Amino acid sequence: MSARARAARVQGTVRIVGAGLLGASIGHALTALGVDVALDDTSPAQLRLAVDYGAGRRAEADDEPSLVVVAVPPDVTSDVIERELARFPQAVVTDVASVKLEPLRALRDRGVDLTHYIGSHPLAGRERGGAISARADIFIGRPWVVCRDDETSTGDLAVVEALALDLGATPIEMSPEEHDRAVALVSHVPQLVASLLAGRFVEAPDGSLSLAGQGVRDTTRIAASAPELWVQILGANSAPVVDVLDELAADLATVADALRSPDAPGARRAVADTIRRGNEGVERLPGKHGQNRRFEQVVVMVDDTPGQLGRLFGELGELDVNVEDLRLEHSPGAQFGLAEISVVPRAVRRAVEGLQARGWKIASTTND
Amino acid sequence: MSARARAARVQGTVRIVGAGLLGASIGHALTALGVDVALDDTSPAQLRLAVDYGAGRRAEADDEPSLVVVAVPPDVTSDVIERELARFPQAVVTDVASVKLEPLRALRDRGVDLTHYIGSHPLAGRERGGAISARADIFIGRPWVVCRDDETSTGDLAVVEALALDLGATPIEMSPEEHDRAVALVSHVPQLVASLLAGRFVEAPDGSLSLAGQGVRDTTRIAASAPELWVQILGANSAPVVDVLDELAADLATVADALRSPDAPGARRAVADTIRRGNEGVERLPGKHGQNRRFEQVVVMVDDTPGQLGRLFGELGELDVNVEDLRLEHSPGAQFGLAEISVVPRAVRRAVEGLQARGWKIASTTND
Known part of the structure; x- marks a missing residue:
């Protein structure tokens, strides 16, 4: 039942590059399972914090990791993957970046040997970032996408899936393309929609905003997200995001046209269909209303x-x-x-x- | 401190037409203050429920209310206001409908004497409707828009503001036009945006939706709202809603174009501006992050x-x-x-x- 009672599935030393929220959280969870965790980070302060808080030990020059987890910002992910593959040719290298096709393309374009690379993406996070916000339990019950390809050996795949399982996550196999389309729909476009809606409040009269209630606060909550990371994520996944945005723009134009002539034949029905399709769509989301279905x-x-x-x-x-x-x-x-x-x-x-x-x-x- | 210890500001009998969530909730709160509340509803079952639960007594033929509160669905609001004004010429008549200009226009078009009518709108509600969900405290700390005009006497205005204050709400004076633009921005368009986004999930592969997290669940939570009421509300407030939708569509097109050519000059900046404006807008919302600032x-x-x-x-x-x-x-x-x-x-x-x-x-x- 408790994490302490379980034995780790991952074997040997796990090297984690990037001791931010995700890297340090993985470190905490593996350390609790008795795994040897070697942490590395370009920021000495972040590294010290993660080590002090018990996410693992400092990496040493003679470490021989069986698994390397790259948990760095999206714009440097492919560089770090390339470096780690070259430095630890016997290790399996994975990353936890939230876009999967672009880093893979970049690595292929450079002719990097990707035999031991398996991209992955744990769908976990917190509103607060950094090693100080790290928690061993943020992966529990969350999906962890694993992107195998034809080069991937069963043994290497098992290593990454063992990592996900050790952290309490559910490994889900997807192609990089499937993954990127999925996160465009359920993460990247929702972020943009919340930002666009909240952006409309910038020039609104104070009086209007005083009428805001819980509904609009929920709808725009994630509009508080930091721009830096999102510019990287959206730029790296632009094509799938644009596809969803275009569909959304067409739907929006349909309902706006209906409301432009609210008494025209079919107008009420078009509005009702919009709300009804929304009912149907939100019903398909797992764990809707924030309730945990296991309870x-x-x-x-x-x-x-x-x-x-x-x-x-x-x-x-x-x-x-x-x-x-x-x-x-x-x-x-x-x-x-x-x-x-x-x-x-x-x-x-x-x-x-x-x-x-x-x-x-x-x-x-x-x-x- | 407690509601029972206060004396009511409203005087005499308050007649409430429509014993649904809002009507019955007003009834509960006034009854707790010792006010004589006369309830009426076209549905005998709803009326019985509201009376049984303590929201007031059944209205009698010889009631002489000082204040009539019309709390019926939007499509019958102006008819009921007209009827109540004719029946109780000495009383102040208000309504709690969520759109203010359309019923006023309908009444003016019919030449109704509106001297004693003051439209109002308490920004309160619950996810569940009906008398059974009514609660005395849903108005506490919430804004209550009061739409006076040049015909409105100071005495009549004081009656409606006393009602809002008795219920713990904060009266805010606005013109019907200001009110309708404000709710288009902070309520009606957020509802449509949530519905449109959730509507995109109807045909998505199951696997994609399994990656959904708390962010998209919050963004689409209100997409679960019932179509019937929203078709009425959106139809009654179509012009202000269309204005906001058009602005939103233009913003959406800008960011989609930027992402279509993510490496073009200015593209990253356009994306960053979208997220940053969202930061700024959400920061302007009162009670952001769902936290209650009083605590x-x-x-x-x-x-x-x-x-x-x-x-x-x-x-x-x-x-x-x-x-x-x-x-x-x-x-x-x-x-x-x-x-x-x-x-x-x-x-x-x-x-x-x-x-x-x-x-x-x-x-x-x-x-x-």
């Missing part, structure tokens, strides 16, 4: 007085129910709030019956 | 074992610290989670020092 939710009414949540969680502890996640729906000034508790499915009945026996009101469960 | 956040490390949250909240209760909001950042399988606790500013030091004295690790506070 069931139990919603409990909680009086708004100090100590009530303490009593609730104390009694859940007595019932041996572990709270996997929790959201408190609560408005200041209200006399009660709703605590939405996520528990493993087998604990739902124990939680509901136990809490009710202790006088708690259950507002709903996922199974309702 | 400070304290982040506490919590071991992943049953009873730990119970101990934490029990000890916060002992410290007399009330938890106003809470988010648990937690990955299944990790050895610990982070509990982000929102407390009133004056409780931060008491919480931090008290918890540390009891052996808890504080990961950060808002003041860091």
Whole structure:
């Protein structure tokens, strides 16, 4: 159950180049499994931070890694991959960059021997970057795309998949083209859409913006992302991004035209279709509404007085129910709030019956 | 402090037409203040539910309301306003519809005497509709737009502002035109953008969607909204919505063209400008990042074992610290989670020092 109890699948020394958020997080997770992690970074400060926080040891000149993980910014990824392949010809080299075709093309154009290179991309991250934000658990339950090709040996592929599995991620095989189209759709275009929408607020009257609610805040949350990294990512994946943008522009023109003549035949239907297709599309996203499908939710009414949540969680502890996640729906000034508790499915009945026996009101469960 | 302790500003009987989410929520809040609330609804079931849940009493034929609140669907709003003005010539009549110019135009076109009509719009709601989801506290801290005009008497205006204040909302005076442009920008276009983006997922390969993360889920969350209401809202506010959509389409074309020739002069800069303008725009939104600015956040490390949250909240209760909001950042399988606790500013030091004295690790506070 716990990570400490597991043995690592990866063997030997793992060298991580780039001790930022992803590199240091991989280091933390592997170190916790007892793996020898050798960290390298062009920034001495970043490297010291990652080592101090327990992400691994400093790389040494005589390291003989079995696996090299390149976790550097996109614009230097292919250079570092080329250097690491040349320096450690026996090692498998992978990278964690968020675009897969461009670095591969660059390496092929230079005639680099790519026998032991396997591109990969863990779909994990945090809003905050850097070694200081690194956490061993950011990969757990997340997809980890692995791009094999005809040159890839089964043994090398197994090494990269072992890395993903050791970190709790789910390896998914995709071609670089499939990967880049997928991230254009579910990551790069959503970023641009959020930025474009938020960009419309720059010149808006203050009064207009005072009417903003949770909906628009959610829709534009990622517009707060740093430009530097996104210019690199979007530039490196421009063709698939443009394809999706063009489709989106056509859809946008259709609904704008319908609203230009709202009483014309078919106009209402075009607007309704836009909203309905949105319903259908968002329904296809895994883990929609931010809920984790591995858990069931139990919603409990909680009086708004100090100590009530303490009593609730104390009694859940007595019932041996572990709270996997929790959201408190609560408005200041209200006399009660709703605590939405996520528990493993087998604990739902124990939680509901136990809490009710202790006088708690259950507002709903996922199974309702 | 509590709602029960305050005296109501509104005087006499308040008649509420439409006992859905907004109508019933207004009823709950006024009833809690001791106001006589007369509820009416064309649906007997909805009316019974609202009365049973304590949102007010059934309207009677001889009611003499001082204020009528029309809280019916947008497509019947102007009809109901006209009827109520004729039936209760001494009362102030307001509505809570989310578009303000169209119903006003319809009423003017019919030559209705609008002396005692003041349009308003509370920016409040929940994902779930209906009387059963009604809550007295949904207006607290939210803006409540009030549209006066030259005919509006100071006395009538004071009645509608008293209603907003009684419900804990902040009255904001705007013209119907200003209001409709503002909600086009911060509500109606964000809805369409989320729907259009999510609509692109309908025909995407399953594999692509498996790479979706929290960013795209947030960006498309409101795409789950019901089509019926949105077709009415967008149709009623089409001109301002089209204006924003056209601007957005132009911005989108600019960045798509830049990405079509990513190495052309100025292309990187155009992409960077898009992201940077997004940064600037999202920064202007009140309450950005979904955090409530009235509270400070304290982040506490919590071991992943049953009873730990119970101990934490029990000890916060002992410290007399009330938890106003809470988010648990937690990955299944990790050895610990982070509990982000929102407390009133004056409780931060008491919480931090008290918890540390009891052996808890504080990961950060808002003041860091």
